[in-house]
Amino acid sequence: MPAVQLTAVSKSYRRRGRPPQKALDDLDLLVESGGVHGFLGPNGSGKTTTIRVLLGLVSADAGGGEIRLLDQPVPSGLPDVIGSVGALVETPLFFPGFSGRLNLQLLAEAAGVSKARVEECLELVDLTSRADDRFKGYSLGMKQRLGIAAALLKAPRLLILDEPSNGLDPAGIRDVRELIRRLGRDGHTTVLLSSHLLAEIQQVCDSVSILARGRCVASGPVDEVLASRGSGDVLVQIADPATAAGVLQGAGFSVSPADGALMVHSVATPSDITRVLAGSGLYLEELRRVTPDLESAFLAITGDQPHDGPTAAGTPA
Amino acid sequence: MSAVVEAPGARVAESPAHRASFGSLLRSEAHRFRSRRFIQVLLILAVVGWVVATVIGLLNYGTPDDGDLADAQARLDQIVAEQLMYRDQCLEDASIPDGTSPEEWCGPAPTADDFGGPEAFLDKAPFDFGEAGKDGALGVAALTAALAVAMGATWIGAEWSSRTIVALLFWVPRRLQVMGAKLAVLIGAAALFGVLAQAAWLATAGVWEAAVGGPDPLPEDFWSELLQTQGRGVLLVVLAAVLAFGLTNVVRNTGAALGIAFVYTAIVENIVRALRPHWEPWLLTSNALGLVQHGGYTITYWADGPIGPDGQPPEYYLGPLQSGVYLGAVAVVLASVGAVLFAKRDIH
Numbered sequence: 001m002p003a004v005q006l007t008a009v010s011k012s013y014r015r016r017g018r019p020p021q022k023a024l025d026d027l028d029l030l031v032e033s034g035g036v037h038g039f040l041g042p043n044g045s046g047k048t049t050t051i052r053v054l055l056g057l058v059s060a061d062a063g064g065g066e067i068r069l070l071d072q073p074v075p076s077g078l079p080d081v082i083g084s085v086g087a088l089v090e091t092p093l094f095f096p097g098f099s100g101r102l103n104l105q106l107l108a109e110a111a112g113v114s115k116a117r118v119e120e121c122l123e124l125v126d127l128t129s130r131a132d133d134r135f136k137g138y139s140l141g142m143k144q145r146l147g148i149a150a151a152l153l154k155a156p157r158l159l160i161l162d163e164p165s166n167g168l169d170p171a172g173i174r175d176v177r178e179l180i181r182r183l184g185r186d187g188h189t190t191v192l193l194s195s196h197l198l199a200e201i202q203q204v205c206d207s208v209s210i211l212a213r214g215r216c217v218a219s220g221p222v223d224e225v226l227a228s229r230g231s232g233d234v235l236v237q238i239a240d241p242a243t244a245a246g247v248l249q250g251a252g253f254s255v256s257p258a259d260g261a262l263m264v265h266s267v268a269t270p271s272d273i274t275r276v277l278a279g280s281g282l283y284l285e286e287l288r289r290v291t292p293d294l295e296s297a298f299l300a301i302t303g304d305q306p307h308d309g310p311t312a313a314g315t316p317a
Numbered sequence: 318m319s320a321v322v323e324a325p326g327a328r329v330a331e332s333p334a335h336r337a338s339f340g341s342l343l344r345s346e347a348h349r350f351r352s353r354r355f356i357q358v359l360l361i362l363a364v365v366g367w368v369v370a371t372v373i374g375l376l377n378y379g380t381p382d383d384g385d386l387a388d389a390q391a392r393l394d395q396i397v398a399e400q401l402m403y404r405d406q407c408l409e410d411a412s413i414p415d416g417t418s419p420e421e422w423c424g425p426a427p428t429a430d431d432f433g434g435p436e437a438f439l440d441k442a443p444f445d446f447g448e449a450g451k452d453g454a455l456g457v458a459a460l461t462a463a464l465a466v467a468m469g470a471t472w473i474g475a476e477w478s479s480r481t482i483v484a485l486l487f488w489v490p491r492r493l494q495v496m497g498a499k500l501a502v503l504i505g506a507a508a509l510f511g512v513l514a515q516a517a518w519l520a521t522a523g524v525w526e527a528a529v530g531g532p533d534p535l536p537e538d539f540w541s542e543l544l545q546t547q548g549r550g551v552l553l554v555v556l557a558a559v560l561a562f563g564l565t566n567v568v569r570n571t572g573a574a575l576g577i578a579f580v581y582t583a584i585v586e587n588i589v590r591a592l593r594p595h596w597e598p599w600l601l602t603s604n605a606l607g608l609v610q611h612g613g614y615t616i617t618y619w620a621d622g623p624i625g626p627d628g629q630p631p632e633y634y635l636g637p638l639q640s641g642v643y644l645g646a647v648a649v650v651l652a653s654v655g656a657v658l659f660a661k662r663d664i665h
Contacts, residue, residue, distance in 0.1 A: 013663075052663075052664075052665070055486070055487060055490075056486070056490045057483065057486060057663065057664045057665075058663040058664070058665070059663060075490065078490040079489075079490050079491055082337075082487070082488065082489070082490050083337070085487070086487075087487045089487075092484075093479060093480045093481050093483055093484035094479065094481060094484070095349075095475065095479050095481055096479055097353075097354055098349075098352065102352060105348075106345050106348060106349050106352075107345075107484070107485070107488055109341060109344055109345035109348055110337050110341055110342050110345035110346075110485065110488050110489060111337045111341065111488050111489075112337065112338065112341045150484070154488075
């Protein structure tokens with residue numbers, strides 16, 4: 001059963017004196033149950049609108065399109081599944097004059113969650129010692145942690161986190177990452193993680209969807225998405241790069257220098273390089289396929305160009 | 318935040334799905350209401366104000382002894398004598414127009430009753446519950462209604478300023494249920510506030526009556542009329558809270574809503590009374606008076622001048638029922654508009 005399923009969902013915002021702005025354009029999105037699913041896209045690509053549509057805060061355009069959350073239609077079936085969905089959307093929303101503990105207790109009371117669970121969640125985000133302080137006195141990171149605690153109160157089957165690392169210090173970011181990883185592996189929780197920290201997504205997520213201009217332009221396991229954006233470049237470390245470059249060009253390869261090594265472009269079979277060079281008495285020190293990191297893939301997929309070239313992050317051949 | 322890593326995650330998987338019921342939502346909202354600092358400060362100030370008002374009343378009312386009454390009678394007699402002397406001088410005045418008798422020109426001879434009797438000249442008059450009871454209830458209703466406006470506006474305004482109402486929708490997606498729970502808690506709290514305020518007035522009046530009350534017995538039907546006035550006063554408090562809630566929910570900002578309310582009562586209503594007196598039956602404060610005041614509120618159109626055989630200007634009577642229905646309709650419309658907008662609009 002998919003945790004999240006959107007089929008041909010569109011959303012346009014009316015603007016006074018201007019044509020409507022299309023935030024979602026026939027969006028198809030599928031998030032299978034279990035694990036951590038990354039949700040990426042440049043600003044204005046429709047990520048937050050998608051989350052708001054899923055949570056019933058924003059209505060999709062009428063006609064066509066289907067939205068299902070934990071196998072229930074949205075918005076009609078939302079009351080039946082909302083008890084299994086935790087969400088932190090953009091900034092945490094709490095009463096500034098109330099303590100962190102009271103803010104959580106009010107939410108827990110509304111949903112019939114026990115007070116013990118409130119204390120568990122405060123402990124989970126390391127806020128127990130500051131739980132009686134007023135929310136308005138919290139640092140940005142503490143506010144974010146309280147938001148995560150609120151999202152976890154219901155012990156959700158689906159946890160939607162929109163930029164959960166905002167305002168956290170490096171240790172906090174690491175701890176949230178560990179928490180998300182652990183939740184994704186517990187066999188109970190599906191985490192939908194929207195983040196601009198692409199390295200974080202790459203480290204934490206099992207699968208990823210990338211949005212651009214309101215459409216899902218890439219989706220699947222992280223490795224597959226990265227592989228689909230691979231250029232076929234191969235990095236060659238060798239003692240005599242100049243001679244090797246001549247040999248490879250003579251054999252029909254496209255070669256360029258790369259910091260004392262060689263970058264061989266559009267290589268279908270890397271073992272051909274080994275064979276050609278060995279035939280000329282040249283022996284490799286290292287040969288590895290260059291795969292783009294998520295940032296490069298993201299920028300390529302969404303139409304932006306990376307500021308730096310793809311990094312050699314592939315596995316050694 | 319090391320506890321994040323160390324804390325057990327197994328419990329997360331064990332808990333069942335939670336579903337908010339309207340009852341649990343009401344309990345949560347009631348908890349929030351009584352936890353609000355504004356409400357706590359308001360209650361403390363109300364208690365302090367009640368004590369101060371009671372003490373001031375005790376200091377300003379008093380039970381006169383024979384000496385006080387004799388002094389008051391002497392001052393009254395002196396004033397009546399002075400007025401009679403002035404009238405005698407008037408009667409002897411040669412400038413009285415022809416065709417006008419001296420009695421018509423100078424008026425009737427003044428009596429002690431014209432000056433309120435000797436009680437009006439006492440330094441500390443006794444408290445007369447029979448006379449002040451309904452007026453006091455009206456005053457308490459007006460003050461409490463003003464506070465209820467602030468209560469209703471800040472109750473929903475705080476939700477919009479902190480946007481916590483959006484977070485609550487992650488728990489209870491039925492928006493009308495959310496709004497209904499908030500409104501129900503406000504109505505209950507405003508009614509309780511109104512009842513407590515009127516009870517406080519009875520307590521104050523009881524203290525004054527016991528300590529510095531006069532000898533006059535209570536008029537017939539006093540308690541019936543007083544309790545009816547107080548009941549209508551409580552209704553006004555509830556309606557004021559709902560009106561403020563509805564207005565704030567429409568504009569989604571406490572300051573803007575209170576500003577609109579102030580401009581309306583302080584400026585718009587006075588302009589209407591001055592320029593369009595016949596519109597006064599539609600004004601909210603006139604209807605508030607018509608609702609609570611014993612016997613309703615009669616609007617006199619002085620600008621129309623004397624009309625009819627009795628030479629009196631025309632009047633319009635605002636009875637409690639008419640005023641109550643009108644104020645109720647306005648409150649329902651405002652609250653409904655806010656609720657429907659909340660239910661239908663996208664929330665960002």
